[in-house]
Amino acid sequence: MVRAVPAWLRVGAWVFVALTALFLLAPLVVVVGVSVSESQFIAFPPDGLSLRWYREVLQSDRYLASAWISLRVALAVTVTACLIGGAAAIAIHRRTLPFSEAMATFFLSPLVLPTIIYAIGMLMLWSALFGPVSILTLWLGHTAITLPFVVRTTLAVLSESDPFLEEAAKTMGANRLQRLWLVVLPQCLPGLLAGGFFAFNISFDEAVLSLFLRRPDMTTLPVQIYGQLEFSPDPSVAAVSSIMIALTVFLIIVIDRMLGIQKFASN
Template structure:
């Protein structure tokens, strides 16, 4: 017989969860509050209410160009990671590949490697072999660290998919291309979209790898924010960060509405 959890322990658990949530949300609240500050300097709580800094953020090329560059890199990374990760996951799950367990561990290994170690390795490699960094090098580095997210989500969807549907299509004479295009890929679509979304977020928010691979012409939005914070504490930085958080939140809601992230990660 399973005993119920004591009431004091349940209360303590809920209090602990609330404290963790406050610890995670408090910095975000400070940033958002500082973005509406009417004063010329970063301050919380805000001294007055102003939308001036949001207008400055949208008009200042210090942030708009890095934002467009980060958006471009993140979109290409998401598409590339979705394609590579999906093919890798299907190959492991649907084909008897020798050493599939080792291959899966290899595909997920970037998740266990510290970003700074990976960034140093990439920097040394491209410096010796290619003479320096470039936007394509940054994009390839982001694809390497984001492919595991797609592999994991697609494998999770395939594990819960109906194998008998594929067998029925094969018995009815469908070619391998028809089975993959009309049956397997549609079943994997929630995992592909969720993994691609995670790849987009990781690439768009990356600062460590971009810091090591940066050049005068290669400036991402996180690096632009960091650079401005280093030399000036303008509320425009908080406004840019708030807009970035809003963009991420809108993307999460859109993906949840389309595929339901809870079904993918459950």
């Protein structure tokens, strides 16, 4: 006889999941709550209901300038990370080069190395070679730390693809470029897209590298928010944050609709 799972344990499991959900979502809910407050001060539960802080954000040069920098960097990073990372993943997957395994590890290493160690090195090297940091520094830095995500998702998709398709195309007379463009690229497209979305999200939300590589006139959105939090936060910070949360929700929905989020969650 199999003994049933005791009822208290089932109830306990549900309570546990509910509490964990509350714990994980609480800070996000609070930020959104603060952003719709009418009051001058940060308060949760919010006093009254208004969108005045959103209006404030959309009229603030400071936030708009930061958003514009973040957006430009994130888009540039997405494109370069997909191009460079996708190409590298294809080459690693084919395993014709020596040290393919070692190269895979090499490409994934920025994932495990703490960003702060890299950030301080990048700041020191850039200052020694080129002087003050620029948007180019941020672009390079974010590309380096997002590259592993693109390589990983693309490799995951390629490892499930049909290896004989490319060979078939070769026998049918397709040249190298045609094979890459018409056969391999469509095969790794889901991985590239997922990696691209992750790259955009990480670059847009990243604070550590951006805090080290900043200039007074070049702050990304997370750095702008961090600065406000250190000194005098008002509900407009919550409004900016809520807009960023909305963007994240949108990205998750897009990834899930296009590719299924479960696939990329647990590997």
